[in-house]
Amino acid sequence: MKLGGRLQAAIEVLEEVEGRKRPVAEALKDWGRTHRFAGSGDRSAIGNIVYDALRKRASHAWRMGEDTPRALGLAALAFDWNHTADQLAGLIAEDSHAPEALTQSEVAAIEAKSLKDAPFWVKGDIPEWLEGTFMETFEDEALLEAKAFARRPPVDIRVNRLKADIGKVEKELSRFNPKRTKLSADCLRFAPKGGDYRQPNIQGDPAFRKGFYEIQDEGSQIVSSLIFPKKSDQVLDYCAGGGGKTLSMAAQMENKGQIYAFDIDASRLAPIVDRLTRAGVRNVQTRTPNEGALDDLIGRMDRVVVDAPCTGTGTWRRRPETKWKLTEEQLDKRIEEQQIALAQARQFVRPGGYLVYITCSVLAAENEEQIYHFIANNPDFELVSAGEVWQDMFGFDAPKPWSSDMMSVTLTPHSTETDGFFFSVMEYRPD
Numbered sequence: 503m504k505l506g507g508r509l510q511a512a513i514e515v516l517e518e519v520e521g522r523k524r525p526v527a528e529a530l531k532d533w534g535r536t537h538r539f540a541g542s543g544d545r546s547a548i549g550n551i552v553y554d555a556l557r558k559r560a561s562h563a564w565r566m567g568e569d570t571p572r573a574l575g576l577a578a579l580a581f582d583w584n585h586t587a588d589q590l591a592g593l594i595a596e597d598s599h600a601p602e603a604l605t606q607s608e609v610a611a612i613e614a615k616s617l618k619d620a621p622f623w624v625k626g627d628i629p630e631w632l633e634g635t636f637m638e639t640f641e642d643e644a645l646l647e648a649k650a651f652a653r654r655p656p657v658d659i660r661v662n663r664l665k666a667d668i669g670k671v672e673k674e675l676s677r678f679n680p681k682r683t684k685l686s687a688d689c690l691r692f693a694p695k696g697g698d699y700r701q702p703n704i705q706g707d708p709a710f711r712k713g714f715y716e717i718q719d720e721g722s723q724i725v726s727s728l729i730f731p732k733k734s735d736q737v738l739d740y741c742a743g744g745g746g747k748t749l750s751m752a753a754q755m756e757n758k759g760q761i762y763a764f765d766i767d768a769s770r771l772a773p774i775v776d777r778l779t780r781a782g783v784r785n786v787q788t789r790t791p792n793e794g795a796l797d798d799l800i801g802r803m804d805r806v807v808v809d810a811p812c813t814g815t816g817t818w819r820r821r822p823e824t825k826w827k828l829t830e831e832q833l834d835k836r837i838e839e840q841q842i843a844l845a846q847a848r849q850f851v852r853p854g855g856y857l858v859y860i861t862c863s864v865l866a867a868e869n870e871e872q873i874y875h876f877i878a879n880n881p882d883f884e885l886v887s888a889g890e891v892w893q894d895m896f897g898f899d900a901p902k903p904w905s906s907d908m909m910s911v912t913l914t915p916h917s918t919e920t921d922g923f924f925f926s927v928m929e930y931r932p933d
């Protein structure tokens with residue numbers, strides 16, 4: 503396919519995402535299934551146009567003067583792929599599968615370019631209703647932070663120390679040019695590039711099937727390290743989901759101690775079994791949510807991890823459609839679920855043990871405010887300074903996360919070059 507045809511396909515996928523409220527990944531997969539002639543390079547380029555269109559939806563729509571799939575697709579090629587109006591007109595004219603020719607107003611919009619008079623939320627490509635929150639949280643850096651959420655993300659892997667070391671995996675994947683990152687000692691990164699660049703198929707490599715590494719954003723690796731599980735610990739991963747943090751902790755604990763992986767939703771926990779086997783993990787027991795499933799763990803855990811359900815604002819780079827769908831009602835619902843999860847999880851912490859609270863969101867309402875709410879209602883828990891743990895672990899020269907008070911830390915694409923994550927830890931100190 504030529505670029506004109508790819509653009510038309512991207513517009514169709516955007517229509518599907520918009521009209522039928524479907525996740526981009528699903529809509530792209532369906533498009534591939536019903537258009538067998540398209541090769542993997544085509545599918546990947548179409549995906550790039552769709553994701554680029556959505557990451558900067560607000561600024562693209564503002565520049566084009568409309569928010570239609572066609573306007574967003576054209577804007578992605580003009581403003582992200584750097585095609586001039588003339589080039590776009592040319593590639594449309596030479597391809598019978600391309601969309602209709604540019605209108606005069608589209609040409610004018612592409613040529614005008616400037617976002618000078620646009621409001622903050624448009625310049626930063628965040629939902630309008632979160633403008634105040636971003637400004638309050640990130641102060642002078644708010645625009646830089648917001649913009650970083652609208653860039654293409656890298657693919658990160660965590661080398662599985664149970665089976666390999668970073669040098670070995672670096673060599674195995676050298677043809678893809680992996681780079682070490684600044685914070686996680688186990689992370690290798692495949693940087694994104696522009697245009698129709700195709701990310702390497704890391705999961706297709708034999709080393710992946712051998713369990714030498716997992717796909718895991720560096721931010722997720724970092725918060726797993728901050729949990730700091732010791733080899734002898736009993737750990738309850740209370741919201742284990744697909745097991746990203748569980749696997750990472752198992753490797754840190756060198757297959758010693760015991761991790762219990764639990765999730766209220768058994769279907770979310772299902773993929774963990776295969777992942778544990780592939781990674782050679784032997785210190786994890788999964789507990790499915792049956793009556794009394796965790797009764798034997800009450801008051802016994804050294805660490806209880808609540809990797810809480812959240813709005814996922816920290817992952818906007820990877821799932822940009824969620825950025826525009828998020829509502830205040832959904833945020834309120836997540837806040838309620840977080841409070842329930844924390845209230846349930848606290849009973850498993852032993853005296854002197856730790857309750858860890860993590861989200862992949864950067865909204866204070868889900869983060870600091872939740873923790874202070876919990877502490878106010880549970881004065882037998884005391885916040886430990888995560889900022890100090892960070893400094894002990896990474897020193898003073900490494901990239902620094904946000905911290906409103908040194909007690910918790912917030913990672914972001916701009917500050918730590920990772921997805922957005924919040925980390926905090928509380929010690930249980932009953933009288």
Ligand SMILES: C[S@@+](CC[C@H](N)C(=O)[O-])C[C@H]1O[C@@H](n2cnc3c(N)ncnc32)[C@H](O)[C@@H]1O
Nearest residue numbers: 741742743745746747766767770809810811843
């Ligand atoms: C952010 S995801 C977990 C991601 C996972 N820890 C990882 O690293 O891949 C949050 C999970 O919390 C679970 N959850 C929500 N409320 C819960 C509760 N009250 N008790 C236990 N799990 C809960 C959800 O089913 C969901 O799988």
